[in-house]
Amino acid sequence: MVEIKLIMTNKLGLHARPAAEFTKLAARFKSKITLEGNGKTADAKSLLMILTMGIRQGGELTVKADGPDEIESIEALKNLVEGWLKEG
Amino acid sequence: MVGIVIVSHSMKLAEGVKDLAEQMADQQLKIIAAGGMEDGGIGTDAMKICRALQAANSADGVVVLADLGSAILSAQTAMELLDEEYGSLISIADAPIVEGAISAAIQASIGGTLTEVIHAAEEARGLLKL
Numbered sequence: 001m002v003e004i005k006l007i008m009t010n011k012l013g014l015h016a017r018p019a020a021e022f023t024k025l026a027a028r029f030k031s032k033i034t035l036e037g038n039g040k041t042a043d044a045k046s047l048l049m050i051l052t053m054g055i056r057q058g059g060e061l062t063v064k065a066d067g068p069d070e071i072e073s074i075e076a077l078k079n080l081v082e083g084w085l086k087e088g
Numbered sequence: 089m090v091g092i093v094i095v096s097h098s099m100k101l102a103e104g105v106k107d108l109a110e111q112m113a114d115q116q117l118k119i120i121a122a123g124g125m126e127d128g129g130i131g132t133d134a135m136k137i138c139r140a141l142q143a144a145n146s147a148d149g150v151v152v153l154a155d156l157g158s159a160i161l162s163a164q165t166a167m168e169l170l171d172e173e174y175g176s177l178i179s180i181a182d183a184p185i186v187e188g189a190i191s192a193a194i195q196a197s198i199g200g201t202l203t204e205v206i207h208a209a210e211e212a213r214g215l216l217k218l
Contacts (some may be wrong), residue, residue, distance in 0.1 A: 020112035020194050027198035047112075047194040048187065048211050 002074045003064040010084050014055035018084055023047045025080055031067025033077070044077075090196040090205045091118040091144030094189055095137055095154040095163050099124030101185075105153070109189045114197035119189075120144045132159045137166035141178055149177040149202035151209060153189045177202070181209035188212040 008014060014022070014037075026033045026044035033044035037059055042049035044063070055061055061081075065073045092109070096102040102123025109119055122140035125131040137152075144150045152163050160180065167178050179202060181188055188209035195208035 016190070017112055020190075023194050024114070024198055045198070046208070046211065048191050048208070048215050052215055 001064060001066040002070045003062055004074055004078055006061045006063065006078070006081050006085075008055055008057060008059045008061055008081075008085070010088055011057055013057050013059055014050060014053065014061065016051060019050040020047055021080060022077065023050060025076055026073065029065070029067070029069045029073035029076075031065040031070045031073050033063065033065045033073055036062040036064070089114070089116055089118070089146060090148045090192075090200060090202050091120070091146055091150040092189065092192055092196060092205075093137065093140045093144050093150055093152045093163075094119065094121045094123065094185065095132060095140075095152055095159045096121075096123040096185065097130050097132055097155055097159060099128055101155065105186055105189050108186065109193035112190060112197075113193040117193060117197050118144045118146070119193060132162035134162045134165040134169065137163055138169050141166055141170055141174070145174065145177065149179070150174075151192050151196070151202065151205045152178065152180045153183060153185050153192065153209060154180060155185050179206055181206045183209040183212045184215075187215050 035042045040053045094102045094105045102121035106121040120140040122137045192209040195205045
């Protein structure tokens with residue numbers, strides 16, 4: 001299993017459109033991918049579960065991947081999130 | 089890819105839900121709005137829904153999201169009219185129309201099956217906002 005921690009420094013946290021991007025990207029991988037944050041856990045392949053986490057600005061997000069492509073999946077998701085953080 | 093039809097009493101509401109879901113969905117995804125009556129008034133029209141179902145259909149099936157009351161009845165009438173052609177390829181999700189449509193659109197975009205897309209839409213029933 002691989003995991004990374006990210007701080008959502010962007011203005012809106014993990015709101016609907018980014019959550020949709022995250023879900024779509026996570027679904028491309030075979031590994032089981034979960035998100036933890038705000039005291040909640042979500043299946044990264046379920047948009048609604050991510051939205052119910054309510055990750056706001058400054059919130060910490062842990063991404064865990066377990067499976068055959070865990071390294072690639074974490075790398076791809078990290079790049080996606082870092083892209084948003086750069087945008088602010 | 090599973091198609092999606094939005095059935096509402098209001099044309100504007102159906103179009104709005106479609107626009108919102110399309111923002112997050114794959115460009116290939118077919119989301120068809122079937123809101124209001126033929127003349128643009130408030131109501132639901134089984135024939136309009138029929139055409140929407142035909143337009144949304146691919147070999148993978150169609151999921152219907154509907155607002156209230158007769159929207160469901162009109163959608164069922166439309167499904168009966170198309171039963172010979174499509175049979176179990178069309179299904180109504182028992183879900184709130186906005187959240188359900190967005191969730192369904194994402195699941196369909198990532199290649200979900202008809203059953204998976206319905207499940208994703210129905211997950212929205214348990215969505216807490218606060």
